[in-house]
Amino acid sequence: MLYLKKYFTEGLIQFTILLSLIGVRVDVDTYLSGQLPPLREIILGPSSAYTQTQFHNLRNTLDGYGIHPKSVDLDHFFATRRLLNQVRSLDHLRVPSTELSAWLVHRDPETVVSAAGQSSPTIALDNGGSLEEVNSPDTSAMRVGGSSSESTYSHGGEDSLGAVAPDSGQGEQGESEDLTKEDIDLIDILWRQDVDLGAGREVFSYSSRQKESEPEKPEPSKEGGEPEESWTNGLNLGPVDGETGESIPEQFQNQEVRPELPNAGEEEPSTSQGLPALPVVSQPEPQLDLEQQWQDIMALMELQDMEVNGTTETSAAATAGVAAGTTAESGFDRAPSTLINQDVSLHQASLPSCSQDFSALFNPEVDPAATGGSPLPRLSSSNSSNVNSTFGATNLTGLFLPPPLNGTNNATAAPALPDPFGSLLEESMLDEISLLDLAMEEGFSQAQASQLEDELDSDSGLSLDSSHSPASPSSSETSCSSAASSSATSATFSEEGAVGYSTDSEGAALEAEEGAVGGYQPEFSKLCRMSYQDPSQFQGLPQLDNVNHNHTYNLPLASPYPDHGQNCGKKAGRDHAKLQPPQRDFLDKHASRDERRARAMKIPFSNDKIINLPVEEFNELLAKHHLSEAQLALIRDIRRRGKNKMAAQNCRKRKLDTILNLEQGVQDLRRDKARLLKEKAEFARSVRQMKHKVQSLYQEVLSQLRDEHGRPCAPGQYALQYGADGSVLVIPRGATAAEPARRADRKHKDKKK
DNA sequence: GTGCCCTGTCATAGA
DNA sequence: TCTCTATGACAGGGC
Known part of the structure; x- marks a missing residue:
């Protein structure tokens, strides 16, 4: 474990970061699935600290990194999924479909068979709707319309979605059509890649992928057994997908690579085969499939990011994915995509009329409003910020916008939306913001900030740490602790700053006691964490500034034990003995009562051991030493109090999380209520329009009728x-x-x- | 001095 | 019966 730890932190992670900086996303968990804890846990520690688990049992099983049924993380997991589902459901907002059908007519007039032929002559968009449209049996139009919030307010369908308008966007119709098809190809390929990624982690090995991509890439590539080598090969193959890390030649090589795919259709159950006809509108079934594909993409992104990138990125990822999915359904872009990541490409695909504004998407200094675009650019800007926040610093987009800045942009972009868009999108944006906030609160502050808090927060040094509790078997501090404690039990020993004791009088005894991990060592444990958890990675996160709890009153100002190596425990004891009296007084003063009691009673092992050892080993330890009744009683009290202390901390955190979850649930319900009310108002308006239209038609028909005398009725x-x-x-x-x-x-x- | 909050501890129940 | 965990209640200390 120590070797793996070191390997990941100092080698693979850096390599991953490097790859990420050049647009490759390396899913290291893929190579570790089923055997090792996710990389996230290795870095941040496991998330099962709040569970009612048998700590020693968990500590004895290194594979216990799954989410416990009572884990707070599980709640967060489900809450996140629920919120993401809500966000995803936004792309199914039922909207008046008249504009959508008009858009479809304009979109691809030569391929639209039924929709154009039936509805276009009679569509009267000035009144916002027509009965023919409402009652149209063209389900494809309804489908597309129902899943595109942008289309809802397409300003009467008057070419506001410039992807199909002959005079909008970048202006060249033929080119736009070609690129639209290519982007559909791209979307399809991206979908396949994500499906490959999610279909099975074992499939996501480069060898497997290479098998699939061999027809596409005839040139031989080394079949390296090592992932790094494979990724290097992937780099040589050309542009790489920023999301999956897979080679995506279409990103840059649309024109060049596509001719090299003679058998692409054989392997791709994709729409690329049928693209020349672009039967999206005329054939409802492919449309449904496309939407299903997008759903799959979103789900995969969600799952992947939840596993790898944490909750913050997960929420934003799904949000961005939803945005991309919903918009991409509305229209496909003709603008050549840049090597950013899939989502950016999808956004470009989704916002064809605003291609000239894409530079603003990745330039935080460019005011989206200053681009003079329609509401769509603003929407895309907000979405792009979500994308950035989605992938954070590990993605190339992170170079453009740091995550907190993205969140800020995201929050500020919502009110800037014009009203027609805002009426529907503001909820979406609210949800996105809420997700980000939620992720910030529950993802960062609890996983990282509370970590920082808890490190500094314990009177007895038995601080509960959500990711460093004794139940946490992974992480390097375990190995540090194991190095510091005796061999048999040390591997399961807590890293929470050995609650020790050492005085001048006990210095010799401490040296004699091999198992005694003396000294108050919060800095020790903290430094052990530093080895894999560099606080600098949180730089730029304003949330960290909000961690105002300062419970460092019980901490020494600096570690009195500079050596945290193999014999840090014993050496710590010696160092403590060598400390100057003021320092010792300081330590003694800030030791817990039980520590002082144990010190006074000359208990020959640390409180940490007393508390965290399994009962069998604890009994063995007691039997190993000849202790008086008073000592035994004190030891048992220390054990009882220590365990209860941790239990109380768990209980309080759980209670707090429950309150927060309930609060979040209330907010969600309020949002749902507002959304439903808004939908209700929309439907009422639609019904009014329908009634008005019926009345108009009624009068029109009657005015044309003649009675038996030839007079108008x-x-x-x-x-x-x-x-x-x-x-x-x-x-x-x-x-x-x-x-x-x-x-x-x-x-x-x-x-x- | 007072109130609030955090934390530790005790007692108890339940697994 | 023992051990462990969860939780309400209380007390002490810091702010």
Whole structure:
């Protein structure tokens, strides 16, 4: 474990960072799945500290890094999933579909068969809707419309989605059409890659991928057994997907590489085969498949980021993924994508009319509003910031915007949205912001900030640490502690700053006692963590500034034990003995009562051992030493109090998390309520429009009808009655007045029956 | 001096 | 029966 730890922290992680900086995302967990804890846990420590687990049992099982059913992280996991599902559901907002159908008509007029042929001649967009559209059987149009929030307010479908407008966007129609197809290709390939990634971690080995990509890349590449070598090969292959780390020749080599894929259709169950016809609109089923693909992509991104990047990035990733998915459905871009990552490409694909504004997406100094674009650029800007926050510093986008800045941009972008977009998107943005906030709160502050707090927070030195509790078997401090403690039990020993004791009088005894881990060593444990958890990685995170709890009153100002090596325990004891009296007084003063008691009673081993050893080993330890009754009683009290102390801390944290989760749940419910109310208002407006349209048509029909004398039928005197067989009768008003009465009477009788 | 908050501890229940 | 964990309640200390 120590070797792995060192390997990851000093070697592989750096290599991963390097690869990330050049656009490769290395999923190291892929190579460790099933055998080793995720890299995140190695770096940040496991997340099962709040569980009601048998600490010693967990400590004895190195594979116990799964989320415990009672774990707070599990709650967070489900909360995150729930919120992400809510965000994802935003792309299914039911919207008036009239504009959408109009957009489809404009989008690909030569390929739209049914939609264009049926609806376009009769669409009257000025009133915001038409009955033909509402009742249109064209499910594909409904599908697309239902899943695209941008399309909802397409300003009457008047080419606001410039991807299809002949006079919008970058202006060249032919080129735009070609690139649109290519982007569809790109999207499809990205989907395949993500599916490959999520279909099975074992599939995500480069060898497997290479098998698949061999037809695409005929040139021989080394079949290296080592992942690094494979990734190097991947680099040589060309541009690499920033999301999956896989080679994506289409990113840069759209024109060049595509001709080199003679059999691409054989391996790709993709839309690229049918792209020339672009039957997205005319064939509802491919449209459904495309949406399903996007759902898969989002789910995969979510899962992957939850496993690797932590909650903060997860939330934002899913959010960005949703945004990308929803927009990409609306239209495909023709702008050549840059080597940023998939999401950026998708955003570009989704916002065709704003390609000229893409430079602003990755330039935080460019005001999106200053680009003079439509609301779409602003939307894309906010989404791009999500993308950046999604992948954080490990992605190339992190070079453009640091995560906190992204969050800020994201938060500030929402109110800048114009009202038509804001009415629907503001909730989406609110959710995104909320997710980010949630991630910041629960992801960072609890995982990292509380770590910092807890390190500095214990009277007895038995600080509970969410990721460094005795139940946490991974991390280097275990090895540090193991080096400091006796062999058999040391591997399970807590790293929480050995609660020790050492005085002048006990110096010799401490030296004699091999197992005694003396000294108060919060700095020791902290420095052990420093080896893998560099605080500098949190630089630039303003959340860290909010960690105002300063419970360092019980900590020494500096470590009195500079040596944290193999014999740090014994050496610490000696060093403590060699300390100047003021320093010893300081340590003694800040030792817990039990430490002082143990010191006074000359307990020959540390409180940490007393508390954290399994009961068998604890009994062995007691049997090994000849202790008086008073000593034994004190030891048992120390053990009881220490365990109870940790239990109390767990309990309090759990309680606090429950409160926070409930609070978040209330906020979610409020958001849902607001969203439902907004949807209700939209539907009511749509119904009003439909009624208005019915009335207009009604009058139009009646005005064209003639009675038996050839005179026009006055709309006030006649009414239209629709028969069940589809017939339409023109009857006088008096007759129609009686008909509803008869119907009501009939209904009444039916009810009585 | 007072109130709030955090933490440790005790007692107790339950697994 | 023992051990461990969870939790309410209380007390002490810091701010």
